[in-house]
Amino acid sequence: MSRRMVLLTWGNSNPRTAKTATGLLRYCGDECLAVLDPDKAGMTAQECLETGGDTPIVASLSEVDSPRTLVIGIAPPGGKIPSNWRAVILEAIASGMDVLSGLHDFLSDDQEIAAAAQAAGVTITDVRKNHFKSIATRTQLNSTCCRIHTVGHDCSVGKMVVSLEIARGLQRRGRDAHFVATGQTGIMVSGAGLPIDCIVSDFVSGAAESLVLDSQEHEIIVVEGQGSLVHPSYSAVTLGLLHGTQPHGLVFVFEAGRTTVGGLEHIPLPSIAEQIQLFEIMGGIYQPCRCIGIAMNGRRLSPESAALAAKELEDNLALPVVDVIRDGPERLLDAVETFCDSGSWQLPADPKT
Amino acid sequence: MSRRMVLLTWGNSNPRTAKTATGLLRYCGDECLAVLDPDKAGMTAQECLETGGDTPIVASLSEVDSPRTLVIGIAPPGGKIPSNWRAVILEAIASGMDVLSGLHDFLSDDQEIAAAAQAAGVTITDVRKNHFKSIATRTQLNSTCCRIHTVGHDCSVGKMVVSLEIARGLQRRGRDAHFVATGQTGIMVSGAGLPIDCIVSDFVSGAAESLVLDSQEHEIIVVEGQGSLVHPSYSAVTLGLLHGTQPHGLVFVFEAGRTTVGGLEHIPLPSIAEQIQLFEIMGGIYQPCRCIGIAMNGRRLSPESAALAAKELEDNLALPVVDVIRDGPERLLDAVETFCDSGSWQLPADPKT
Numbered sequence: 102m103s104r105r106m107v108l109l110t111w112g113n114s115n116p117r118t119a120k121t122a123t124g125l126l127r128y129c130g131d132e133c134l135a136v137l138d139p140d141k142a143g144m145t146a147q148e149c150l151e152t153g154g155d156t157p158i159v160a161s162l163s164e165v166d167s168p169r170t171l172v173i174g175i176a177p178p179g180g181k182i183p184s185n186w187r188a189v190i191l192e193a194i195a196s197g198m199d200v201l202s203g204l205h206d207f208l209s210d211d212q213e214i215a216a217a218a219q220a221a222g223v224t225i226t227d228v229r230k231n232h233f234k235s236i237a238t239r240t241q242l243n244s245t246c247c248r249i250h251t252v253g254h255d256c257s258v259g260k261m262v263v264s265l266e267i268a269r270g271l272q273r274r275g276r277d278a279h280f281v282a283t284g285q286t287g288i289m290v291s292g293a294g295l296p297i298d299c300i301v302s303d304f305v306s307g308a309a310e311s312l313v314l315d316s317q318e319h320e321i322i323v324v325e326g327q328g329s330l331v332h333p334s335y336s337a338v339t340l341g342l343l344h345g346t347q348p349h350g351l352v353f354v355f356e357a358g359r360t361t362v363g364g365l366e367h368i369p370l371p372s373i374a375e376q377i378q379l380f381e382i383m384g385g386i387y388q389p390c391r392c393i394g395i396a397m398n399g400r401r402l403s404p405e406s407a408a409l410a411a412k413e414l415e416d417n418l419a420l421p422v423v424d425v426i427r428d429g430p431e432r433l434l435d436a437v438e439t440f441c442d443s444g445s446w447q448l449p450a451d452p453k454t
Numbered sequence: 455m456s457r458r459m460v461l462l463t464w465g466n467s468n469p470r471t472a473k474t475a476t477g478l479l480r481y482c483g484d485e486c487l488a489v490l491d492p493d494k495a496g497m498t499a500q501e502c503l504e505t506g507g508d509t510p511i512v513a514s515l516s517e518v519d520s521p522r523t524l525v526i527g528i529a530p531p532g533g534k535i536p537s538n539w540r541a542v543i544l545e546a547i548a549s550g551m552d553v554l555s556g557l558h559d560f561l562s563d564d565q566e567i568a569a570a571a572q573a574a575g576v577t578i579t580d581v582r583k584n585h586f587k588s589i590a591t592r593t594q595l596n597s598t599c600c601r602i603h604t605v606g607h608d609c610s611v612g613k614m615v616v617s618l619e620i621a622r623g624l625q626r627r628g629r630d631a632h633f634v635a636t637g638q639t640g641i642m643v644s645g646a647g648l649p650i651d652c653i654v655s656d657f658v659s660g661a662a663e664s665l666v667l668d669s670q671e672h673e674i675i676v677v678e679g680q681g682s683l684v685h686p687s688y689s690a691v692t693l694g695l696l697h698g699t700q701p702h703g704l705v706f707v708f709e710a711g712r713t714t715v716g717g718l719e720h721i722p723l724p725s726i727a728e729q730i731q732l733f734e735i736m737g738g739i740y741q742p743c744r745c746i747g748i749a750m751n752g753r754r755l756s757p758e759s760a761a762l763a764a765k766e767l768e769d770n771l772a773l774p775v776v777d778v779i780r781d782g783p784e785r786l787l788d789a790v791e792t793f794c795d796s797g798s799w800q801l802p803a804d805p806k807t
Contacts, residue, residue, distance in 0.1 A: 205587060205656065234558060236687040238718060298656040303558065305655045305690040331739050334589040336697050337658040340683075341690025365591060371739060382735070386684050386724060 103132045105169035106201070107162060107193075112183055113175045114138045114149040114158065116400070120257060121203055122146075122174030124286035126153030128265055134168055135159045137189065151400075162193060173202040176285060181206050191217055199224045203285025205299060228288045229299040237306035237345050239387075246317035247441040250348030250384075251326040251396070254376050255363050256335060258356040259426075261287045263396040264325040266430040267352065267437055274434065277320040281312050283342060287325045297327050298338045305338065309345025321441050324348065330379050331371055333362060343384050349446035350393040351384060352433065353377050357410050358401035374418060389446065394436040395422045456485045458522035459554070460515060460546075465536055466528045467491045467502040467511065469753070473610060474556055475499075475527030477639035479506030481618055487521055488512045490542065504753075515546060526555040529638060534559050544570055552577045556638025558652060581641045582652040590659035590698045592740075599670035600794040603701030603737075604679040604749070607729050608716050609688060611709040612779075614640045616749040617678040619783040620705065620790055627787065630673040634665050636695060640678045650680050651691045658691065662698025674794050677701065683732050684724055686715060696737050702799035703746040704737060705786065706730050710763050711754035727771060742799065747789040748775045 106129075108122040114136065116123050126133050126146055135157050136146050142160035146153025159165060171193035173182065182190075182204060190200060190208070194217045202208045207227040209215055218225045249267065251260040264280055264287070271278035280287070282294025300308045309324070316322050324346045328335035355373055362368040370376075377392045384390035395414065399407030404427060411422040423433040440446070459482075461475040467489065469476050479486050479499055488510050489499050495513035499506025512518060524546035526535065535543075535557060543553060543561070547570045555561045560580040562568055571578045602620065604613040617633055617640070624631035633640070635647025653661045662677070669675050677699045681688035708726055715721040723729075730745045737743035748767065752760030757780060764775040776786040793799070 239686045302655045302658045302691045303651040306687050333592045337690040337694025338655045340693040344689050
């Protein structure tokens with residue numbers, strides 16, 4: 102049943118901040134009725150968010166036909182909602198809509214919002230809310246499922262998009278591939294997964310491992326990455342996810358032209374080559390783990406500059422470099438299929454046995 | 455005011471499992487009245503826990519003179535209490551004692567225990583309970599505080615002990631040194647700190663950074679490490695703490711003779727040299743970070759074997775190797791003082807300024 106979603110992005114209707122909205126528009130477009138942003142009303146999603154086609158941007162809920170779910174369409178650092186959104190959320194609840202949120206600050210813990218939801222008989226779903234408390238033990242991984250993991254040089258560079266493009270692309274090719282969501286938007290898109298960045302740190306690898314165990318009946322899984330190993334704030338999330346996933350193959354995702362950490366511009370990013378090496382070292386402690394392809398997010402560059410940059414990197418690193426949005430994922434799919442079919446990754450799950 | 459503590463270790467009165475009890479006996483001995491373990495009653499703490507001298511092990515609370523605090527003396531993986539402890543905890547509460555716990559499963563969230571505590575007017579303190587939600591931004595670190603961080607090859611090898619020995623040893627030498635607690639026992643010993651392994655993963659580095667910012671008026675801080683970068687379950691904790699601390703100097707702690715991950719014996723540990731290199735690489739992404747000394751926990755070896763093993767490692771790695779329990783911390787203190795006084799670590803806090 103369609104969730105008939107309205108995506109709230111008021112004041113943040115740009116593709117960088119409105120990650121959740123753009124993810125849903127791109128991968129669950131038929132469930133998205135409208136984007137809510139009074140400042141951009143009358144424009145289309147495509148014009149503001151670079152995806153979503155003609156999906157209208159509206160000024161109020163009353164303009165939408167039978168909406169069923171209000172979605173918090175942004176994922177701000179630290180996870181707090183803009184203060185002027187409260188009235189919109191309460192209006193949605195009063196009109197009988199459910200609310201779907203990926204914020205760190207749980208709406209269901211907000212007294213006013215929780216009371217309103219109870220009075221209206223609607224559901225508040227905080228996809229980051231969890232009580233996961235199991236540690237990774239690395240005892241049950243099989244050797245028939247090829248584990249691909251998207252990693253990257255920073256947050257918000259497109260790891261979820263690349264993961265979905267690879268999993269869906271492989272499915273189109275008839276492969277038994279499966280997307281494993283680890284972030285709030287991926288969970289909203291796929292209806293499953295765990296919010297890795299909101300798991301208590303002792304259990305991060307356990308959460309990642311549980312996602313793998315739950316999906317390793319598939320031939321290929323693509324586990325969505327988070328953050329980066331060099332991120333000053335979020336590297337714990339990245340390493341716990343890497344070690345819990347124990348990937349065989351990595352797809353490295355980066356945004357061309359980004360030279361400093363997003364939101365922490367006083368901190369320069371190490372080079373792509375250095376970062377890939379870090380991931381291979383940290384991912385390869387107990388089993389071979391190598392980078393098999395690179396996804397370049399070229400949105401800061403013209404198509405010509407992006408193509409040149411991709412070509413240069415491809416020559417330097419001897420790996421395919423693909424902009425999945427501009428050029429489609431086909432060359433990356435070739436790399437993943439070749440790797441999985443090679444069988445070179447099929448070591449015993451336990452190196453001692 | 456003395457907390458007049460009774461340390462509950464029933465069924466777990468050995469130095470490996472009863473980490474919290476041994477830490478308190480070693481560093482807050484004058485506040486420890488007794489250890490509670492009916493199976494070992496009549497013995498001394500020293501006999502069972504290798505520390506604590508004549509502190510008696512008793513069979514029941516009634517044997518202790520005016521106890522004020524019951525301490526959960528173990529820190530089991532996953533954090534659950536043995537089922538037969540519930541009656542003891544309820545008895546302590548009924549007799550008017552406060553309860554101090556470092557478990558992942560919060561006693562204050564247990565309905566029966568919480569209700570009993572409320573009825574008796576006593577306090578349940580879960581030192582791991584926190585709502586820390588700030589990210590690291592690396593904007594306020596100063597360049598006058600030398601940051602030393604104890605890291606190690608596995609959990610439960612003595613990082614807290616080494617941290618306290620270094621900080622207290624430097625204080626004895628007249629230095630303005632300060633211990634920064636990051637785990638449940640260190641917090642109970644020092645009365646401050648944050649339980650890093652129980653922070654939501656997005657905020658692990660932020661928590662570590664906040665501890666550093668709160669203590670960087672000191673000349674030297676010694677930040678207690680957690681886990682290891684190669685731990686299959688807990689590496690997220692370790693990396694987040696490393697990146698939030700941004701240490702100048704590392705002291706590497708290991709247990710001689712341990713070749714597999716504690717509790718996950720199917721997983722072999724990489725060598726000491728390899729692990730030190732991993733810590734230097736991951737700690738040195740944005741500033742120089744090097745290992746300046748090694749603390750060897752020799753408890754599995756005879757004194758003679760331990761001395762030989764230390765000498766061999768010292769020759770191989772060209773770093774002082776010290777068993778702080780058997781030999782005292784002096785040679786490690788020399789290494790830390792020499793490093794801090796060299797000033798070689800005093801780069802600007804922000805590499806761009």
